[in-house]
Amino acid sequence: MSKGYARFITAFFCLFLAAFLVANLVLPDREFSPEENRYLAQRPELTLESITDDEGTFMTDFEDYHSDQFAGRDFWIGLKAWGERLTGKQENNGVYFGTDGAQTLFAQFTSPTAEDMAQRLSYVNALGENVDVPVWFALIPGKVTVWSDLLPAGAPLADESGALEQAAGSCVSVQWIDLVTPLMDHKDEYVFYRTDHHWTTLGAYYGYLALMEGMGLEPVEFTGTPELVSDSFLGTTYSAAGAKWVKPDEMYRWIPEDGVKVTSYFTGMPEEGALYVDSFLAEKDKYSSFLGGVQPLCVVETGHTDAPKLLLVRDSYSDCLTPFLTQNFSEIHLFDLRNNNMSLSAYVEENGIDQVLVLYSTANFTTDGNLFKMGI
Amino acid sequence: MVFSTTYFLFLYLPVVLLIYYICPLKLRNLALLAVSLVFYYWGERIYVIIMIASTLIDYTHGMLVEHFKGKGKLKFAKMAVASSMIFNLALLGFFKYWDFIAGSLQAIGLTFMPVLGIHLPIGISFYTFQTMSYTIDVYRGDTRAQHNIVNFGTFVTLFPQLIAGPIIKYKDLGDQIDHRTCTSDKFASGVQRFMVGLAKKLLIANNVGMLWDAYKAMAPGELTVAGAWLGVLAFTFQIYFDFSGYSDMAIGLGRMLGFEFMENFNYPYISKSITEFWRRWHISLSTWFREYLYIPLGGNRCSKPRWVFNLLIVWAATGIWHGASWNFVLWGLYFFVFLMLEKLVWGRALARLPAAVQHVYTLFLVLVSWAIFAIEDFGQLVPYLKVMFGLGGVPLADGAFGYYLRSYLPLLVIAGVGSTPLLSKLWHKLPRKAAAVALPVLLTAGLMVCTGYVVDATYNPFLYFRF
Numbered sequence: 129m130s131k132g133y134a135r136f137i138t139a140f141f142c143l144f145l146a147a148f149l150v151a152n153l154v155l156p157d158r159e160f161s162p163e164e165n166r167y168l169a170q171r172p173e174l175t176l177e178s179i180t181d182d183e184g185t186f187m188t189d190f191e192d193y194h195s196d197q198f199a200g201r202d203f204w205i206g207l208k209a210w211g212e213r214l215t216g217k218q219e220n221n222g223v224y225f226g227t228d229g230a231q232t233l234f235a236q237f238t239s240p241t242a243e244d245m246a247q248r249l250s251y252v253n254a255l256g257e258n259v260d261v262p263v264w265f266a267l268i269p270g271k272v273t274v275w276s277d278l279l280p281a282g283a284p285l286a287d288e289s290g291a292l293e294q295a296a297g298s299c300v301s302v303q304w305i306d307l308v309t310p311l312m313d314h315k316d317e318y319v320f321y322r323t324d325h326h327w328t329t330l331g332a333y334y335g336y337l338a339l340m341e342g343m344g345l346e347p348v349e350f351t352g353t354p355e356l357v358s359d360s361f362l363g364t365t366y367s368a369a370g371a372k373w374v375k376p377d378e379m380y381r382w383i384p385e386d387g388v389k390v391t392s393y394f395t396g397m398p399e400e401g402a403l404y405v406d407s408f409l410a411e412k413d414k415y416s417s418f419l420g421g422v423q424p425l426c427v428v429e430t431g432h433t434d435a436p437k438l439l440l441v442r443d444s445y446s447d448c449l450t451p452f453l454t455q456n457f458s459e460i461h462l463f464d465l466r467n468n469n470m471s472l473s474a475y476v477e478e479n480g481i482d483q484v485l486v487l488y489s490t491a492n493f494t495t496d497g498n499l500f501k502m503g504i
Numbered sequence: 505m506v507f508s509t510t511y512f513l514f515l516y517l518p519v520v521l522l523i524y525y526i527c528p529l530k531l532r533n534l535a536l537l538a539v540s541l542v543f544y545y546w547g548e549r550i551y552v553i554i555m556i557a558s559t560l561i562d563y564t565h566g567m568l569v570e571h572f573k574g575k576g577k578l579k580f581a582k583m584a585v586a587s588s589m590i591f592n593l594a595l596l597g598f599f600k601y602w603d604f605i606a607g608s609l610q611a612i613g614l615t616f617m618p619v620l621g622i623h624l625p626i627g628i629s630f631y632t633f634q635t636m637s638y639t640i641d642v643y644r645g646d647t648r649a650q651h652n653i654v655n656f657g658t659f660v661t662l663f664p665q666l667i668a669g670p671i672i673k674y675k676d677l678g679d680q681i682d683h684r685t686c687t688s689d690k691f692a693s694g695v696q697r698f699m700v701g702l703a704k705k706l707l708i709a710n711n712v713g714m715l716w717d718a719y720k721a722m723a724p725g726e727l728t729v730a731g732a733w734l735g736v737l738a739f740t741f742q743i744y745f746d747f748s749g750y751s752d753m754a755i756g757l758g759r760m761l762g763f764e765f766m767e768n769f770n771y772p773y774i775s776k777s778i779t780e781f782w783r784r785w786h787i788s789l790s791t792w793f794r795e796y797l798y799i800p801l802g803g804n805r806c807s808k809p810r811w812v813f814n815l816l817i818v819w820a821a822t823g824i825w826h827g828a829s830w831n832f833v834l835w836g837l838y839f840f841v842f843l844m845l846e847k848l849v850w851g852r853a854l855a856r857l858p859a860a861v862q863h864v865y866t867l868f869l870v871l872v873s874w875a876i877f878a879i880e881d882f883g884q885l886v887p888y889l890k891v892m893f894g895l896g897g898v899p900l901a902d903g904a905f906g907y908y909l910r911s912y913l914p915l916l917v918i919a920g921v922g923s924t925p926l927l928s929k930l931w932h933k934l935p936r937k938a939a940a941v942a943l944p945v946l947l948t949a950g951l952m953v954c955t956g957y958v959v960d961a962t963y964n965p966f967l968y969f970r971f
Binding site for chain 2: 129131133134135136137138140141142144145146148149152180182184187190191194195198201204205206207208209211215216217218219221222280281282283284370
């Protein structure tokens with residue numbers, strides 16, 4: 129190695145390090161990453177205590193901060209995802225790449241133990257016992273079940289069948305409604321977003337038909353034309369996988385909002401809400417355009433004043449299902465256990481609820497830590 | 505602090521290099537000492553005191569040994585060596601082995617030692633060995649005592665080798681601590697070496713590590729015979745690429761700072777016998793045990809039973825050095841048994857077999873050894889080994905095995921090739937001009953890809969926290 133060349137290599141390496149040292153110092157910190165759909169770590173406070181305490185608070189926080197705020201973070205995450213894909217990996221960060229050229233992304237599903245699942249199901253049965261009105265229970269299968277044909281062969285963390293069978297077989301004081309068959313019947317249709325974990329409006333429609341039938345109600349067949357509201361939706365599974373190569377999803381609205389009054393309780397206080405919140409369509413988190421995102425409680429009042437009142441104990445999959453439900457109920461009370469500590473049995477009595485539906489995606493039902501509140 | 509993180513690569517390292525090179529020569533050791541203490545404090549905080557204590561104790565003892573030797577008081581010099589060893593072994597014994605001994609005693613009903621839940625300070629196994637050998641070498645006359653506390657502190661705390669070796673002996677580094685030259689040639693070769701090590705760690709070790717973790721997490725009933733072997737193969741590559749990658753990074757960083765450390769790995773997986781494997785694996789550790797344990801015990805210049813006993817001690821010690829757990833003892837003794845068999849029974853016959861058979865024999869034994877090494881819990885280890893040898897009553901393979909094999913095959917092939925000197929040979933055969941063009945291209949690509957992997961580091965384990 130000539131001296132000049134050695135200097136060139138030395139300078140090259142040092143400049144590479146220095147470039148990012150400076151870039152990280154100069155570039156402003158971001159609070160939220162739409163691409164990853166999460167809040168990024170912020171610069172930790174440097175105090176004598178934070179650098180000397182037993183936990184090493186400052187150092188640990190700084191490590192997260194430094195990589196979260198790293199210059200060009202989104203680019204690097206995409207580069208890594210490409211690296212994984214090009215070396216033959218069929219997954220990245222807990223997301224399987226579909227066999228359709230990695231266009232369909234599957235969040236991995238870890239089966240709960242039978243004991244854990246039994247515990248979770250006992251909360252549902254406890255709810256059934258605590259209230260005097262009929263309680264229905266359904267779990268929405270994930271893409272790993274409905275679109276298993278597109279999974280990489282032998283993908284180990286993708287089997288929901290055990291959890292679903294256990295749920296179906298454990299209903300004592302509630303009535304089970306199967307959603308696997310109705311969705312499987314339409315598995316060749318666009319029932320899930322390829323880049324997000326949610327079902328599409330079409331998927332929710334098939335779910336709606338099955339739920340109404342199961343509850344003994346007359347579903348309203350859809351005869352209109354779905355309205356395309358976005359063709360650039362990149363969902364949470366895309367974010368987790370860093371799969372920058374996927375084509376975005378399309379998002380549709382089916383049911384118009386006419387004659388519906390929505391009251392949202394984002395902060396616990398009632399405020400006027402809507403079935404569709406257009407502003408989210410301009411953001412990354414387009415799925416939140418249904419009902420406006422996470423809220424502890426949401427009450428939807430419809431023009432069908434003779435129809436029964438429904439309490440829906442639910443996760444975000446119900447956001448795009450609710451418009452369909454407005455055709456069959458006078459009121460729909462959407463209850464999110466994550467941020468809501470009200471007693472369900474008291475709520476049923478106080479609001480004159482006629483039917484209760486517990487509806488979760490299988491993935492959320494097997495991981496959510498708030499299900500115990502159903503039993504209170 | 506760990507090398508394979510964004511804050512080491514893009515904050516600590518450039519700042520350290522800047523400080524180091526703007527410091528006048530005289531102050532560079534002081535600067536290195538200061539930044540090395542920051543490096544250690546970052547991850548271990550209050551435990552930095554143990555390292556400082558070890559430094560002060562051995563600095564003093566080195567001076568005492570030299571002083572007594574100079575006055576012809578060999579007995580006092582010997583006592584000083586003994587005192588240094590007691591201090592170091594007591595530190596290591598307490599922080600690394602107290603809970604292990606207490607727990608083992610409680611398991612057989614003896615409760616006089618309470619389990620204290622002691623935190624194992626990172627790197628303690630490395631730096632206590634380094635400081636202990638220093639006083640011994642001063643006594644043996646293999647090196648002079650270091651009179652400058654800053655220089656001695658720099659030796660002990662030198663951040664490139666602090667937490668994962670190589671175990672550098674003072675007699676090999678003392679001259680470089682006092683005088684070393686920093687040239688762009690050395691720096692550039694350090695950059696290449698560091699890059700190789702970083703890629704080994706981030707691109708290969710971390711990746712195949714995920715495969716091993718998938719198999720390690722499975723219950724015996726979920727395993728398959730082929731899967732269990734695939735899992736162990738993944739760990740085989742993980743430990744080698746992780747450990748030798750760390751050594752490469754240490755050697756590379758050392759060169760950037762003007763040091764030349766000893767090599768620690770020499771393609772161990774191309775060995776044709778277990779004896780050869782241990783000449784190529786973690787060389788700095790095996791030579792340490794040879795110099796400071798095996799030979800003082802009498803080596804092989806004694807009766808045969810005594811020689812066997814000496815080896816038994818050395819291999820039990822090598823095993824337990826890797827972690828305070830019985831499986832590491834078993835792992836050491838496993839090698840003792842096969843080394844003895846090679847020396848006494850089939851070593852010569854083995855050498856006459858076709859090379860392929862010798863390689864298969866060695867790799868087979870090495871793979872099994874890694875299963876013993878990687879699974880600390882006997883309740884999990886025994887069923888895993890049973891499955892490996894077809895005694896688990898599980899199928900030969902399943903869909904998950906196919907999935908993992910397909911997903912990791914390219915990486916396993918790369919790791920396999922990377923375990924041999926092939927790539928290095930090819931690189932050196934490259935015409936000079938081609939190499940001059942290829943180097944910056946590879947360096948750019950390597951830095952870019954490694955940055956991608958380190959920024960999105962959902963998985964970046966540190967394997968040596970038990971060492």
